[in-house]
Amino acid sequence: MKIPKVLYLGLNWTRKFRTKAYKKNHQTASFMFLAKFYPEEVAEELVQEVTQHSFFLQVKQAILSMDVYCPPEASVLLASYAVQAKFGDFDEDTYKPGMLASEDLLPQRVIDQYQMTLEMWEERIRVWYADHRGMSRDEAEMEYLKIAQDLDMYGVNYFPIMNKKETDLWLGVTALGLNIYEKENKLQPKTTFTWSEIRHISFDDKKFIIKPVDKNAPNFVFFSQKVRMNKLILD
Template sequence: MVCAGQGLGFDSGRQHCNMMDSDLPPGSCNSTGHLSTIGYHTLPGRMHHSASTPAGVDGAGGGSRTPPATPKKGGKMLAVRIHMLDESISMFQIQSKALGRVLFDQVCRQLHLLEADYFGLEYQDASGTKIWYWLDSEKPMCRQVGLSMLEPNLRFCVKFYTSDPARLEEEFTRYLFCLQVKKDLATGCIQCNENTAALMASYIVQAECGDFVPEDYPDHTYLSGYKFFPGQDSESERRIMENHKKHLGQSPAEADLNLLETARRCELYGIKMHPAKDHEGVPLNLAVAHLGIIVFQNYTKINTFSWAKIRKISFKRKKFLIKLHPEGYVSGYYRDVVEFFFDGRNECKNFWKKCVENHGFFRCSSVQRQPRAKTRVISRGSSFRYSGKTQKQIVEYVRDNYVKRQTFQR
């Protein structure tokens, strides 16, 4: 496959990704193969890592860590605030000119995270458009989060939602995925019927509270302190309780896997909507997932362009283009190039970059890694390419570097 930039394309018939004219940065986010015990507070949603913290990070304190004093040498430093999936906050100090992967590697080392490439750091555009961007691992921090911010805020979250949770090798990785699903369910990102929502909530309760005990839980009010999904009421809590009763004997790890298996069957699992319009000006939402690019009208899926049907993706200012293989469209209904229009160039390019990364991660067996081209006065297009491990490479990497992690406490 050839993943392409602005005006460039990818050939979906090949399994080895060769980024044409691309400058792939050397190396992905390298997680350490040495694992040690990680402990957690017993309070829901609060994670405390008892393992050693990386250099440059002060591990003192509970959910929030304070950065050490700024070194006199080494250039200007950024104090970066990372919101973790368990609602805790970690502080890191990093040189403003350091590449994004330096910060991401520090976060992964603190978590002792082996399957790191499923995750990413997300930050919000400070210009007022409120776009969420993934931290580019091969771009300096100062060119992304901005030096004008006193303490840039980033979120550590799932970047690539696997369609097969069984491919996640470590229980800890599945636990982090469950925290992400829990957030997505609570914020309404995963929309499903009430029965499915109640079932997922019951797996969350089973993992956090253990078996249902009638003496401890005489009625549904033991769930009132939790907010699992929008519109939750006493009736839905009774439904959650009835499901919770059926999970007797399930370990937290089993409940986590059951939660992920249920979530992945939801149509909006891992879906992040990007507002756009078609060539007739009809409002739509675009999303990218493991199977390809999906088109929604409101929250109803109306079309899917699978990676196998796509020959090339590109953008030109506000216009996002999908070029299809001849067999990928019906003559008279679709043209060979499908166009969508975003409100601005930044929104368009941001979605294009997410498509490039998802294609590289899920569709390719490997990616070429070359130094990214330096910015020129006259550019032929974006040099952005996916620079991490592919899903296939992660599976092989973990099996080669796996060290059994001691049981962690939730």
């Protein structure tokens, strides 16, 4: 996936954040300039500092907003790299407990999972933070992304779908192919189609059809909620 940044960056519509807004008939649509396709190997593909920094901010927000699941230990380590990237080297003479209290560093799911105070979480982050002495902002952001790229939900765009039995499922679109997930489990796909295994993809109204390369294998058919969702999947 060695592609120039112009091909994997683009405008994404979002309800959560407002950066640029287009107003028409008193309605507001918000857009963000985001990576459309996640790089598989960040160290090799993110060669420009500005691209790396923008992508770091996007991935960090996805983890903190819990769009990408991150386990507790990894969350603490990622938080320490984020602190290093923002504040530079840890200084024992100037650091005081509570200095990181105003920073958004951990997913709320992680905080709620354990009976720990915010001060206790900060101390765990501080220990790792102190160990990153000498790292530049770019180096800390790259270490963050190297860990993030191994998370199960990294780089997956999820779309709600239904099968012929009207069972709710998720379709995950990745750089490697298409995954089908059960409604309550976005981590482990129940069915996977790599791009090399797919002969053709098409849709007719809300009906979406995946035709495997193996002509003896049955087509996979599912249904989306709206026609425009099928267009987004194929975009």
